[in-house]
Amino acid sequence: MTNTIADIEDADVILVTGSNTTENHPVLSTFVKRAVKFKGAKVIVVDPRRIKMTEFAEHWLRPNLGTDVAWINGMMHVIIKEGLQDDAFIQNRTEGFEELKKQVEKYTPEFVEGVTGISSESLITAARLFATAKAGSILYCMGITQHVSGTDNVKSLANLAMLTGNLGIPGGGVNPLRGQNNVQGACDMGGLPNVYTAYQSVSDLAIAKKMEEAWGVSGLPTQPGLKVTEMVPKAHDGDIKALYIIGENPLMSDPDLNHAEKSFKHLDFLVVQDIFMTETAQLADVVLPSACFAEKEGTFSNTERRVQRVRQAVTPPGRCKDDWWITCAVATRMGVPMQYADSRAIFEEVVKVTPSYAGITYDRIANEGMHWPCPTTEHPGTPILHGQQFTRGKGKFHAIEWIPPAEQVDEDYPLYLTTGRVLYQYHTGTMTMKSDDLNNRAPHSYVEVSRRDARTYGLKDGDHVSITSRRGKIDVQVQIGDKAVDGTVFIPFHFAQGAANKLTNAALDPVSGIPEYKVCAVKINKAA
Amino acid sequence: MNAQQTLSINGHDVSFQSGQTILEVARQHHIDIPTLCHLKGTTPTGACRICVVEVEGARTLLASCATPAASGMKVQTESPAVIEARRLIIQLLLSSGNHNCAVRGSDDQEWTAFQLKVQGEDGSDELCPVWGDCRLQDLAYRYQVSGERFAATPTRYPMETVNPFIVRDFSRCIQCGRCVQACNDVQVNNAISFGYRGPESKIIAAGDRPLKDSDCVFCGECVQACPVGALVEKDVRYTVRPWETEKVRTTCSYCGVGCQLYLHVNDNQVVKVTGADVAPNHGSLCVKGRFGYHFVSSPERLTDPLIKENGTFRKASWDEALDLVAGRLTQIRDAHGGDSIGVLTSARITNEENYIAQKFARAVLKTNNVDHCARL
Missing domain, CATH: 3.10.20.740 (Ubiquitin-like (UB roll))
Structure with a gap:
């Protein structure tokens, strides 16, 4: 997030898109709801499902799946046409406005209505509301990113925020909501194929040299590596011989699971380090048992870049060890000694090589976490990014053309499928499914179907159906629901029985490598 | 101004x-x-x-x-007038329900009969489930008030035990309205409100239905706000007493909001979770963060390194497992190059552990094939 969670309550208008906030970030959603109830903030929800947040919204815009660039360009078209853009911000802080203006020219409300299904009146009203807000905040999540156009979607939201001068101010910002507790930290720490900690490029020879000196090694690789969504196909082709997987369950969370499973079986060697015998661990040659969050010391970084402490409450079962201890032990046995007294000692090494964390210490965050960047031990941290200037200097407008999703409905597969989560389960369920009461509330997979689609296909609540895509078939129960919109069904991806990702499309965003989980074509058949 | x-x-x-x-x-x-x-x-x-x-x-x-x-x-x-007023309020509250802590004068003739009645309704021979963790009890001690001045009011509404996560005990409700505010003004879930009038007054959900059949999303904000024993976590009712637990402040392990919470620990087990009143969540939690802690002590946890032989796993020592992993990875790296190996680090482990994982990939395996499931 460019801004903080608390900051949401200072927004006048909040644009929530591709985020089922009340179910997936429930506590953060309370800030949005309170802003509406007590501070008169107006919410614009742009989402293909009638999610709970629509009840708090001034406007709900319902786009066809995978048409985000079109409606965002359309909003910008309206804003520029009506002269509602923030000229001073554009002049002083950005570049590329003319190209953007030219690009969005053709995205008239009528054209956008044809692509997105959003009525031109709604688009115009929402665009005016957002553009005239004193502070407008944009909240988005996987509904924006998990598309072949995911990167374009995010850039388009950044365009909209810059066009309206909503960056670097309280109550504004472009705010991605991170789905897992330490996604932010995993990225910050260089758990990515192209960067070291603090997003320092692996291809930058000066950085590589700095790391070699800090680590006492030589010959660090300078070519960016493979993304997870590239490793799996490479495993299938035999280019990847071994995988070392820590605390992840790709055999539930990857797209096109049937193909992913075949790929994993091609590996010469698979190590899985986890707290449970997951679907992925079952395929491993060696499984290493690790401690869970309640059993270890360290830090997590939340979605607002706040680095917070994790503390040990209980001792781990059996012979479980901290993940860092295990990885270090393997490294040491491979001839590169990696020995640390504890997590604090590791953190002290982290801050030496990580400029944005340089001023953070365990003592400073003992009670309340701090927002990076925090370059020195005197620096108070940075709650709001891009206050004076952007990382690259001027903010660049990207002129972006809408492209359709990789798969569209046709005669054979006439329904759109979009996937996501439910309140009571989490990711692949390895943790939440150990609580009986959570299972009681969300016991199994289901397909959410609109009332009209249910009539069309002759379906009743609780009917057993099979859902088929070009990649797989699953059996689930029907749930006729108000959240569903005609022509689009929804399946949560948590459940191994009725796994939505057997159906999803592994088509990737060319830049981020994110799979298009949010759109594919399916058909529905009553179970015989 | x-x-x-x-x-x-x-x-x-x-x-x-x-x-x-x-x-x-x-x-x-x-x-x-x-x-x-x-x-x-x-x-x-x-x-x-x-x-x-x-x-x-x-x-x-x-x-x-x-x-x-x-x-x-x-x-x-x-002042004396203030203290007198507070004592009267506390006496009225104590007599308004099943407040069977020791503050209710034990020299009272009615004490035994009252205890038996409460125990019958509770289905337990223990004292109030929040004994030692009750704002009303604290106040009664502070102002030295017993409950004998007014006759106990009969229980009007039965206990609601059909819900997951939460037991609603109307016999201990003092109608303070904190739960209603927690639900409507803090979490804005708008699931509960005051219902009925006068002595019939009751906190109700969705036209007086059980929480499970209402808009309730079981965030538990109301339980944390309840100053007495009217709203209690189902799993700790009578089983965990506050003086037996130790609280450890940490960060939630579910979504990226990073709520600050206390793990309540008894006998090396997490038995309860409450929100910490600090940024970013200021005491609030969701159903997963508050009630989804059972995985920590699940019997399904892995406990030993496992090595697969002929398609089945067998337990191994750390030395054996680590030597096998180090040996095979060294072989594969030396035979096919570091880029034939990939490391998936995790959005669920600490910063320190992610740092170690990418250092391992780069410095030991000599590959940048390191990623995690940010995209998934």
Whole structure:
């Protein structure tokens, strides 16, 4: 997030898109709801499902799946046409406005209505509301990113925020909501194929040299590596011989699971380090048992870049060890000694090589976490990014053309499928499914179907159906629901029985490598 | 507008800013005024009146939570009149339900009969499930109040035990309204409200249905707000007493909001979770963060390194497993190059552990094939 969670309550208008906030970030959603109830903030929800947040919204815009660039360009078209853009911000802080203006020219409300299904009146009203807000905040999540156009979607939201001068101010910002507790930290720490900690490029020879000196090694690789969504196909082709997987369950969370499973079986060697015998661990040659969050010391970084402490409450079962201890032990046995007294000692090494964390210490965050960047031990941290200037200097407008999703409905597969989560389960369920009461509330997979689609296909609540895509078939129960919109069904991806990702499309965003989980074509058949 | 002004509390001059209530001024200056219905961050209702104070020149005692501070005010927070009023309020509350802690005078003839009645309704021979963790009990001790002055009121509504996560015990509800504010004004889930009138008054969900059949999303904000034993986590009712647990402050392991919470630990097990009143969540949690802790002590946890032989796993020592992993990875790296190996680190492990994982990939395996499931 460019801004903080608390900051949401200072927004006048909040644009929530591709985020089922009340179910997936429930506590953060309370800030949005309170802003509406007590501070008169107006919410614009742009989402293909009638999610709970629509009840708090001034406007709900319902786009066809995978048409985000079109409606965002359309909003910008309206804003520029009506002269509602923030000229001073554009002049002083950005570049590329003319190209953007030219690009969005053709995205008239009528054209956008044809692509997105959003009525031109709604688009115009929402665009005016957002553009005239004193502070407008944009909240988005996987509904924006998990598309072949995911990167374009995010850039388009950044365009909209810059066009309206909503960056670097309280109550504004472009705010991605991170789905897992330490996604932010995993990225910050260089758990990515192209960067070291603090997003320092692996291809930058000066950085590589700095790391070699800090680590006492030589010959660090300078070519960016493979993304997870590239490793799996490479495993299938035999280019990847071994995988070392820590605390992840790709055999539930990857797209096109049937193909992913075949790929994993091609590996010469698979190590899985986890707290449970997951679907992925079952395929491993060696499984290493690790401690869970309640059993270890360290830090997590939340979605607002706040680095917070994790503390040990209980001792781990059996012979479980901290993940860092295990990885270090393997490294040491491979001839590169990696020995640390504890997590604090590791953190002290982290801050030496990580400029944005340089001023953070365990003592400073003992009670309340701090927002990076925090370059020195005197620096108070940075709650709001891009206050004076952007990382690259001027903010660049990207002129972006809408492209359709990789798969569209046709005669054979006439329904759109979009996937996501439910309140009571989490990711692949390895943790939440150990609580009986959570299972009681969300016991199994289901397909959410609109009332009209249910009539069309002759379906009743609780009917057993099979859902088929070009990649797989699953059996689930029907749930006729108000959240569903005609022509689009929804399946949560948590459940191994009725796994939505057997159906999803592994088509990737060319830049981020994110799979298009949010759109594919399916058909529905009553179970015989 | 925010000019500094002064008033006097218990004879001491203290400064305040216009717009502050007497309670806020007192708290700012570390002067304790007890509260019961007051819920931080919400509009004061003044419902319980336990926070009354004596203000010179005022006709009646004033609820400090709802009275704006004014320049020159002379406030007494523990005067005889204040104490008398608080004692009466506490006596009335104690007699209003199944408050069977020891504060209810044990010399009373009715004591045994009362205990037996409560135990019958509770289905337990233990004292109140929140004994030792109850704001009303604390106040009764503080003001040395027993419950014998008024006859106990009969229980009007049966206990609601059909819900997951939460037991609603109306016999212990003091109608303070904190749960209603927690639900409507803090979490804004709008699931519960005051229902019925007068002595029939009850906190209801969706036209008086069980929580499980209402809009309730089981965030548990109401349980954390309840000052008595009316709302209790189902799993800890009678099984965990506060003096048997230790609280450890940490960060939630579910979504990326990073809520700060306390793990309540008893006998090396996490038995309960409560929200910590600090940024970013200021005490709030969701159903997963508050009630989804059972995985920690699940019998399905892995306990030993496992090595697969002929398609099945067998337990191994750390030495054997680590040697095998190090040996095979070395072989593959040396035969096919580091880029034939990939490391998936995790959005679920700590920063320190992610740092070690990418260092391992780069410095040991000599590959940048390191990623995690940010995209999935």
